[in-house]
Amino acid sequence: xxxxxLHTSFDSIRPAPELLDRISAMMSxxxxxxxxxxxxxAVKYGGIAAAxxxxxxxxIALTQNGGFGKIATENxxxxxxxxxxxxxxTVPAEDGDNSKDGLGFISGxxxxxxxxxxxxTTPMFAPENSAYEDIAADNADNAYDAAEEAxxxxxxxxxxxxxxxxxxxxxxxPDIRQEKVxxxxxxxxxxxxxxxxxxxxxxxxxxxxxxLEYYTESCDSVEEYCDDYDAAEAEAEEYPALPEFAIAAxxxxxxxxxxxxxxxxxxxxxxxxQFYTIPETLMKTVDGIIVExxxxxxxxxxxxxxxxxxxxxMFAKPTTTPDDGDVPPASADDPPTFRDITxxxxxxxxxxxxxxxxxxxxxxxxxxxxxxxxxQINILLTGDKASVTAEFxxxxxxxxxxxxYAPLWLERYSADEWxxxxxxxKDIKEKYDMLTNxxxxxxxxxxxxxxxxDEYLR
Amino acid sequence: xTELSLRTRESFDAVMRKYADxxxxxxxxxxxxxFDADDILQEVFLRYIRADKTYNDEEHRxxxxxxxxxxxxxxxxxxxxxxxxxxxxxxxNEGAEDPALKAAETKSDVMKALLELPEKYxxxxxxxxxxxxxxxxxxxxxxxxxTNVKTRLSRGRDMLKEKLKGAEFDV
Numbered sequence: 001x002x003x004x005x006l007h008t009s010f011d012s013i014r015p016a017p018e019l020l021d022r023i024s025a026m027m028s029x030x031x032x033x034x035x036x037x038x039x040x041x042a043v044k045y046g047g048i049a050a051a052x053x054x055x056x057x058x059x060i061a062l063t064q065n066g067g068f069g070k071i072a073t074e075n076x077x078x079x080x081x082x083x084x085x086x087x088x089x090t091v092p093a094e095d096g097d098n099s100k101d102g103l104g105f106i107s108g109x110x111x112x113x114x115x116x117x118x119x120x121t122t123p124m125f126a127p128e129n130s131a132y133e134d135i136a137a138d139n140a141d142n143a144y145d146a147a148e149e150a151x152x153x154x155x156x157x158x159x160x161x162x163x164x165x166x167x168x169x170x171x172x173x174p175d176i177r178q179e180k181v182x183x184x185x186x187x188x189x190x191x192x193x194x195x196x197x198x199x200x201x202x203x204x205x206x207x208x209x210x211x212l213e214y215y216t217e218s219c220d221s222v223e224e225y226c227d228d229y230d231a232a233e234a235e236a237e238e239y240p241a242l243p244e245f246a247i248a249a250x251x252x253x254x255x256x257x258x259x260x261x262x263x264x265x266x267x268x269x270x271x272x273x274q275f276y277t278i279p280e281t282l283m284k285t286v287d288g289i290i291v292e293x294x295x296x297x298x299x300x301x302x303x304x305x306x307x308x309x310x311x312x313x314m315f316a317k318p319t320t321t322p323d324d325g326d327v328p329p330a331s332a333d334d335p336p337t338f339r340d341i342t343x344x345x346x347x348x349x350x351x352x353x354x355x356x357x358x359x360x361x362x363x364x365x366x367x368x369x370x371x372x373x374x375x376q377i378n379i380l381l382t383g384d385k386a387s388v389t390a391e392f393x394x395x396x397x398x399x400x401x402x403x404x405y406a407p408l409w410l411e412r413y414s415a416d417e418w419x420x421x422x423x424x425x426k427d428i429k430e431k432y433d434m435l436t437n438x439x440x441x442x443x444x445x446x447x448x449x450x451x452x453x454d455e456y457l458r
Numbered sequence: 459x460t461e462l463s464l465r466t467r468e469s470f471d472a473v474m475r476k477y478a479d480x481x482x483x484x485x486x487x488x489x490x491x492x493f494d495a496d497d498i499l500q501e502v503f504l505r506y507i508r509a510d511k512t513y514n515d516e517e518h519r520x521x522x523x524x525x526x527x528x529x530x531x532x533x534x535x536x537x538x539x540x541x542x543x544x545x546x547x548x549x550x551n552e553g554a555e556d557p558a559l560k561a562a563e564t565k566s567d568v569m570k571a572l573l574e575l576p577e578k579y580x581x582x583x584x585x586x587x588x589x590x591x592x593x594x595x596x597x598x599x600x601x602x603x604x605t606n607v608k609t610r611l612s613r614g615r616d617m618l619k620e621k622l623k624g625a626e627f628d629v
Contacts, residue, residue: 002568002618003587009566010588013492015482015499023478023503024471030507031467443532444601 266396267438267445270341270406274372275392276349282367283308286357311356315348340412342403342421344389351380351388396434398427407435411449415456425457432457464513466506474503477520480589481527487584488531490573498530505530517595524599528581571621579614582607 265273283289288307341347345355350372354364361381368377379391385402398405400422410418418428428435436450462476463469478499485498505526513519572580581600585591593611597604 002622005566005568006572006584006587009569010483010487010584013483013486013495014479015496019496019499020475020478023474023500026500027470027474027503027507030504031470442529442601447602447606 266394266407267441268406268408270394270397270404270409271344271347271349271392272394275344275351276347278348278350278353279367279371281371282350282353282359282364285359285363285367307357311353312348314356315346315352340409342405342409344385344392344402344404349392351385351392354380355383396431396438398423398431400427407438407449410435411445411452415452418456428453428456462516464515464519466510466512470503470507473506473519477523478503480520481523483588484524484527484581484584485531487572487580487588488528488577494531498527501530502526521595521599524585525601528600531577567622571618574621575614575617579610579617582610583614583618586611 269276280291283291283303286307288305290304290308344351350368353359359367364381365377368380372380376391379387382388389402389404390399393399393404394406396407398410403421405421405423410423413421432453435453436446438446438449441449462472466473481502482495482499485495485502486492489495489498502523506523509522511522513522572583575583582596585596585599586593591599593604593607597607600607
């Protein structure tokens with residue numbers, strides 16, 4: 001009876017023929033486009049990515065606005081962070097999924113503009129503002145044009161964090177990212193500079209809301225928790241040995257404005273993005289590294305030079321990409337990677353850059369001023385790996401001296417390996433709330449990690 | 459219908475028309491809004507064409523589309539604007555403008571009851587009873603375990619029984 005009623009009700013719910021025609025036309029248009037030649041995410045893929053923070057004035061930050069995927073212009077004077085990748089060769093896989101190539105992929109990053117384009121071209125996020133669509137389309141074109149050499153991404157400018165921090169303060173929430181200093185610096189600089197040119201107005205109807213971690217995964221009710229808990233218990237009985245959860249593909253298909261668009265950074269990366277985003281000013285202190293603006297917007301930069309290639313080449317390592325079999329991916333543009341980074345010297349970052357190129361302290365200090373706080377610079381220049389690790393660790397990572405473990409590491413390794421790494425129940429308990437509520441993490445991944453953590457704490 | 463190619467680009471239009479209803483209804487079941495379902499339908503098939511996959515079989519393709527639909531509705535629900543909406547309730551402003559919704563609302567208490575369920579139960583119930591999917595297939599499509607799906611079905615049924623008390627629905 002219920003089933004029949006349900007069928008009767010839902011049979012009348014169907015898309016309008018005009019909508020289907022429109023989608024058909026859009027799909028035809030999409031199919032006519034050349035396939036993306038490379039995967040372009042600096043942080044997630046391949047391990048030979050690097051990032052550039054452009055601190056020069058008049059640069060444009062492309063940020064996702066409140067989860068709407070829209071493009072907003074940041075203040076001209078604000079420090080703008082741009083992820084970059086150096087060139088490396090790749091042979092696309094037959095199915096076009098370069099993410100499985102491990103080492104063999106061309107460098108580049110999935111820039112914010114591309115992501116914005118992907119979302120703003122649909123009315124799902126910006127139904128009433130066609131200007132966004134035009135801008136997004138332009139940005140997408142720019143992205144394709146730049147793909148042959150390198151891609152540069154523009155994660156959210158620090159003032160985005162700062163804005164969130166301000167909101168957090170206003171709402172009496174803890175400012176866990178401690179970006180107030182950056183905000184103040186940005187404001188000081190902004191006061192002396194002319195306002196940014198306008199690329200696109202934010203949607204006036206959009207409800208502005210701070211995108212703090214606390215806001216991003218707040219949907220679970222007590223009831224749902226009980227449901228998951230019951231299911232987990234039932235499953236534990238069914239499978240006494242906790243199964244290793246294989247990531248089928250991407251970890252999220254939503255964009256994370258807190259991390260500047262690296263959707264699942266808190267899950268995958270052990271460090272905050274400022275640490276592995278190397279500012280342009282620091283790069284330019286090394287002869288032989290060439291940073292060039294590659295588009296009219298000032299948002300895309302190419303990093304070139306043999307020295308640069310040598311540097312990032314040191315950190316190339318295969319990514320672990322499980323065969324996803326017939327499990328549908330969460331997002332076609334978001335393949336899985338696991339680079340197994342557990343120490344600061346295993347990856348490209350500000351620390352390894354300074355070490356590798358022997359950048360003098362004073363030069364580094366000058367280059368990093370305004371990008372990092374004075375305290376952060378001081379710690380960085382001590383060269384003490386444990387201190388640097390602690391200072392730049394992601395709030396979601398577990399730090400054990402010179403070692404650091406991202407949530408993805410916890411998900412990938414067994415409880416025995418956690419123990420072997422010295423991770424105690426106390427360590428897990430201290431991070432419990434964060435590890436079980438990771439922003440933008442796919443529900444199934446979060447459930448799997450939470451189960452594993454709960455099992456470890458028993 | 460002629461057998462569809464499992465390669466995305468060889469049959470995308472036919473695939474879209476074959477699965478559009480399924481995607482649309484699932485989106486509607488999750489969001490309670492035909493307007494949102496319109497957007498989600500569009501987004502799902504754009505992702506489909508962009509993914510450009512070759513599928514093992516039709517079941518694989520169907521599972522993929524369901525997964526993407528679920529992810530799209532999740533993204534949509536978590537967007538800043540939509541956080542200010544209650545997805546358990548259909549949008550108040552839509553009823554007057556949306557004949558399909560209005561017709562559906564007046565037609566069935568079952569649909570109303572279903573739309574009032576929490577999203578995860580709603581989805582499981584919908585896929586099980588409307589799409590006639592097995593627990594295993596639902597689990598695979600939602601990226602969760604069969605146990606979890608069974609739990610959701612069980613809890614969803616309990617809630618429906620409660621909501622449909624007095625009505626002649628054998629859930």
